[in-house]
Amino acid sequence: MSNTGRIIHITVYxxxxxxxxxxxxxxxxxDASHCRGVMLLDALEYIKSHLDETxxxxxxxxxxxxxxxxxxxxxxxxxxxxxxxxxxxxxVTLRSLPSFPIIRDLIVDMTRFYxxxxxxxxxxxxxxxxxxxxxxxSPEERSKLDGLYECILCACCTSACPSxxxxxxxxxxPAALLWVARFLADSRDNYENxxxxxxxxxxxxxxxxxxxxxxxxxxxGLNPAKAIADVRHxxxxxxx
Amino acid sequence: MVRNILALTGSGVRDxxxxxxxxxxxxxxxxxxxxxxxxxxxxxxxxWHQFFACHVVKIxxxxxxxxxxxxxxxxxxxxxxxxxxxxxxxxxxxxxVIIYLFYNLVWGLDLVWSI
Numbered sequence: 001m002s003n004t005g006r007i008i009h010i011t012v013y014x015x016x017x018x019x020x021x022x023x024x025x026x027x028x029x030x031d032a033s034h035c036r037g038v039m040l041l042d043a044l045e046y047i048k049s050h051l052d053e054t055x056x057x058x059x060x061x062x063x064x065x066x067x068x069x070x071x072x073x074x075x076x077x078x079x080x081x082x083x084x085x086x087x088x089x090x091x092v093t094l095r096s097l098p099s100f101p102i103i104r105d106l107i108v109d110m111t112r113f114y115x116x117x118x119x120x121x122x123x124x125x126x127x128x129x130x131x132x133x134x135x136x137x138s139p140e141e142r143s144k145l146d147g148l149y150e151c152i153l154c155a156c157c158t159s160a161c162p163s164x165x166x167x168x169x170x171x172x173x174p175a176a177l178l179w180v181a182r183f184l185a186d187s188r189d190n191y192e193n194x195x196x197x198x199x200x201x202x203x204x205x206x207x208x209x210x211x212x213x214x215x216x217x218x219x220x221g222l223n224p225a226k227a228i229a230d231v232r233h234x235x236x237x238x239x240x
Numbered sequence: 241m242v243r244n245i246l247a248l249t250g251s252g253v254r255d256x257x258x259x260x261x262x263x264x265x266x267x268x269x270x271x272x273x274x275x276x277x278x279x280x281x282x283x284x285x286x287x288w289h290q291f292f293a294c295h296v297v298k299i300x301x302x303x304x305x306x307x308x309x310x311x312x313x314x315x316x317x318x319x320x321x322x323x324x325x326x327x328x329x330x331x332x333x334x335x336x337v338i339i340y341l342f343y344n345l346v347w348g349l350d351l352v353w354s355i
Binding site: 163166167199200201202203204205206207232235236239240 | 243244247249250251252253254255256257318321322323
């Protein structure tokens with residue numbers, strides 16, 4: 001769909017905790033040809049620059065790398081900066097990431113999400129002697145990280161996960177578990193037992209019900225549900 | 241994380257494995273029963289009685305009754321810990337389900353082993 005002369009009605013659920021008891025919709029009429037680029041983020045920038053400077057949202061790299069502008073776009077989580085306006089209908093509804101506490105408008109509190117990420121111990125751990133320079137990997141060993149290391153922590157997957165909605169304090173969520181899988185798969189890490197031991201309880205890993213929303217919404221095309229299944233199989237191998 | 245004492249095992253991998261193994265056992269049992277009923281249609285009380293009088297069937301049925309208790313315990317505990325947030329209500333519901341499951345187990349064992 002061409003953006004030339006196209007009018008898009010963008011409804012944003014606004015929320016200011018100091019003034020509002022709950023989010024309310026505000027609709028903006030945007031001429032797509034007036035936006036500086038062709039992505040949804042450009043339309044939001046247009047609204048902020050020309051229509052309503054109080055509209056709040058996060059953004060940074062503008063190319064799907066930083067993961068700052070995760071939001072719910074017409075009912076599905078995604079990144080505004082890599083969502084082409086041409087892929088959207090003339091009426092667009094934007095909400096903050098579901099289940100995350102709202103700080104303001106489209107900005108959510110990521111504290112709980114980062115705490116779960118921290119539980120994944122997202123760094124290499126190795127009890128072996130430190131090498132003179134660096135720990136080497138063969139191309140085959142390195143290829144095992146493909147599909148795992150690309151996560152940008154945008155939280156689109158975790159925010160779309162029903163198991164995380166019900167138990168955000170106990171279930172680590174798809175993003176954090178993808179990171180667990182990433183370090184379990186790394187040949188330079190030998191903390192497999194410790195990493196698995198930390199997931200023994202009934203919630204942290206096993207509350208995943210394979211709903212697959214995570215894989216459906218991941219803007220990087222990753223599959224956290226498969227990574228979780230792989231961790232479970234690894235756990236089963238070690239436990240039996 | 242503090243272990244939930246109303247959970248069957250409290251171990252994620254154990255619950256996960258038990259639920260899958262018990263599901264397969266229950267499925268195999270149901271298929272066997274349905275096959276028997278179809279093969280012996282119209283089923284008479286005498287044929288049904290003879291089937292359950294067999295010791296192997298009694299032992300297998302006992303195993304299946306236990307499987308149902310374990311499977312339902314894990315499943316209902318999971319549902320309650322997802323959806324029922326008031327702790328006292330959740331405890332009451334979970335304990336009620338556990339009592340109900342054991343009542344059914346005892347009743348089922350009584351039926352099976354009295355034939």
